[in-house]
Amino acid sequence: MSDFLQLIHVPDNIFTEALVWTILIPLLVIAAGNIIRAFNSMITAGLSKVMGAGPAFVIRNYVTYPGTIHHEFAHALLATVTGAKVTSITLVPRGQTLGQVEFIPRGNIFLRSLQLSISAVAPVICGGISLSLMYMFLWQKLTEWWHYPLFIYFFVSILFHMTMSTQDLKNFVKGLIPSLIVIYIITLAVLAF
Secondary structure (H helix, E strand, C coil), X not given: CHHHHHHCCCCCCHHHHHHHHHHHHHHHXXXXXXXXXXXXHHHHHHHHHHHCHHHHHHHHHHCCHHHHHHHHHHHHHHHHHCCCEEEEEECCCECCECCEEEEECCCCHHHHHHHHHHHHCHHHHHXXXXXXXXXXXXXXXXXXXXXXXXXXXXXXXXXXXXXXXXXXXXXXXXXXXXHHHHHHHHHHHHHHC
């Protein structure tokens, strides 16, 4: 990071490094969610040309349904961890909606905004953590031939659902300032110790 700061002529200290990370972290999370979303759209469009829109939707969304479950529970988990009250989790697909989490933000305006923002990026954050943990702790333990396709199936299912909906993006923007403050404080603490 120091080389990067020198390259752009920014003073090299933990305060400016924390500021750079505070800007980069949300950009990377949103970029990851949008890149995966674009990739999913390309796959769905390709499948649609070959077999039609209906089967393509089913293959892309229902075949990877464990990823939907992970996606919705990620929203619920981070909403709860940040202090919101989860009122319902729906895992029954209805039309284009594969699942849904409803929650009530609680606390002052800062906390409510933070809850909206953090829960919005939850599928990307929790998905990245889950995939990393799966690779670090499960991949080496695969011994039977059928373990590998099963591992890949769940890995791809989670990966395909590490996206942010339009509503997720709106919620993220609503809580952007509190999120940036929290990211800055955490990053500063990590860099200091």
